[in-house]
Amino acid sequence: MTGNDFIKDFPVLMQKTGNGKRLAYLDSAATSQKPVSVIEAVEKYYKVNNANPHRGSYELSMKSTDVYENTREKVKEFLGAESSKNIIFTKNATEAFNLLASSYGMDFVNADDEIVISIAEHHSNLIPWQRVAKVKNASLKYMYINEDTQLTMKEVKEKITDKTKVVSITHVSNALGTINDIKSIIDYAHSKNAVVIVDGSQSVPHMKVDVSELDADFMVFSGHKMLAPMGIGVLYGKLDLLHKMSPYIYGGDMVEYVYEQDATFDAVPFKFEGGTQNVEGAAGLMAAIEYLENIGMDNVHAIEKELVKYTYEKLSELPYVKIYGTSDVDKRCGIISFNIDGVHPHDAASILDSHGVAVRSGNHCAQPLFRFMGENSVCRASFYFYNTKEDADQLIEAVKAAYAMFEKWR
Numbered sequence: 001m002t003g004n005d006f007i008k009d010f011p012v013l014m015q016k017t018g019n020g021k022r023l024a025y026l027d028s029a030a031t032s033q034k035p036v037s038v039i040e041a042v043e044k045y046y047k048v049n050n051a052n053p054h055r056g057s058y059e060l061s062m063k064s065t066d067v068y069e070n071t072r073e074k075v076k077e078f079l080g081a082e083s084s085k086n087i088i089f090t091k092n093a094t095e096a097f098n099l100l101a102s103s104y105g106m107d108f109v110n111a112d113d114e115i116v117i118s119i120a121e122h123h124s125n126l127i128p129w130q131r132v133a134k135v136k137n138a139s140l141k142y143m144y145i146n147e148d149t150q151l152t153m154k155e156v157k158e159k160i161t162d163k164t165k166v167v168s169i170t171h172v173s174n175a176l177g178t179i180n181d182i183k184s185i186i187d188y189a190h191s192k193n194a195v196v197i198v199d200g201s202q203s204v205p206h207m208k209v210d211v212s213e214l215d216a217d218f219m220v221f222s223g224h225k226m227l228a229p230m231g232i233g234v235l236y237g238k239l240d241l242l243h244k245m246s247p248y249i250y251g252g253d254m255v256e257y258v259y260e261q262d263a264t265f266d267a268v269p270f271k272f273e274g275g276t277q278n279v280e281g282a283a284g285l286m287a288a289i290e291y292l293e294n295i296g297m298d299n300v301h302a303i304e305k306e307l308v309k310y311t312y313e314k315l316s317e318l319p320y321v322k323i324y325g326t327s328d329v330d331k332r333c334g335i336i337s338f339n340i341d342g343v344h345p346h347d348a349a350s351i352l353d354s355h356g357v358a359v360r361s362g363n364h365c366a367q368p369l370f371r372f373m374g375e376n377s378v379c380r381a382s383f384y385f386y387n388t389k390e391d392a393d394q395l396i397e398a399v400k401a402a403y404a405m406f407e408k409w410r
């Protein structure tokens with residue numbers, strides 16, 4: 001299996017760029033492209049099933065509810081969760097982290113407690129904890145990565161202590177692609193009675209992730225990075241924790257009884273889903289998971305690993321390219337961040353774009369990480385199973401061209 005087997009399913013990938021070049025889309029860590037089956041599932045929802053879910057007692061509303069709830073069941077199976085009650089739909093990973101910080105952090109973190117995160121977190125798994133730490137007089141502690149950008153168990157054991165209430169950590173770094181040994185971190189945090197939140201934004205779309213095997217307390221990810229539409233995300237949580245947490249968004253649909261001065265709330269997961277939900281997003285997420293299941297998550301991972309190895313080797317041959325992240329390709333997901341000597345990453349990204357290569361440049365919503373590494377910004381090429389060796393070759397040629405373009409200033 002290679003990306004060539006799948007490109008035909010992705011209309012965006014079939015088009016040429018504005019300057020007539022074939023498109024090498026290497027920004028799937030930001031958002032993935034969507035296959036026809038997902039686009040059609042959204043269209044079908046509006047043609048056949050659209051009504052407000054959960055509220056109506058008429059047939060169409062019930063059909064809409066079914067679309068939503070069947071997707072919850074699908075996500076439960078995909079993640080290996082115990083029950084569909086473990087699955088809460090959010091807008092995206094960012095909203096899921098805000099929910100956790102607000103409903104778990106504000107309720108259960110107290111003065112002098114510790115919240116432990118890693119220096120490689122996306123801002124969405126960092127800023128909400130800064131707020132909890134400030135409001136609750138708790139401390140926000142960081143686990144730092146080593147020279148090979150890996151988080152060692154030595155560091156983990158030094159930072160997670162008996163005072164740690166929450167450990168919130170990414171499975172895969174969006175900026176460096178490094179895969180954390182998440183199972184060992186979870187086990188150690190549990191030995192200290194801390195609750196562990198895993199940011200699955202860059203792992204769930206790319207590899208088999210089983211929340212029960214990992215024994216994660218919470219897991220967060222966004223649908224749009226795994227073929228689904230934007231605007232639907234997932235928060236998995238263990239039931240005993242979800243039951244004791246306060247709601248996050250208050251209003252319609254999440255209540256049981258409402259009185260003039262008080263209200264009681266619906267059961268988990270509904271108490272966390274106030275207001276009209278993104279049913280079209282759920283319809284798309286269902287089709288997205290079906291598409292991924294048809295390929296098999298192990299195959300998705302294998303295709304990406306092959307591509308990353310190929311690209312890493314080719315880029316390493318260019319003496320003027322600095323690659324960030326671990327040199328152990330087995331510990332790297334489909335992400336390669338790099339800089340070209342003497343070319344600002346934003347310039348590099350524009351030049352690459354003129355060669356039909358879409359990469360992202362900047363600090364990738366991980367400013368503390370780049371400050372720690374002594375860098376301002378990098379270019380990031382991120383792969384998905386629909387990418388090909390031709391995409392990688394196009395990237396390499398464009399990098400050579402970018403370097404050559406700045407030759408006269410050297």
Ligand SMILES: Cc1ncc(COP(=O)(O)O)c(C=O)c1O
Pocket residue numbers: 029030092093094095122124125170172173174199201202222
């Ligand atoms: C590791 C990681 N966590 C969280 C997020 C936030 O995702 P979203 O913008 O979909 O909320 C991202 C997005 O890039 C990410 O890569």
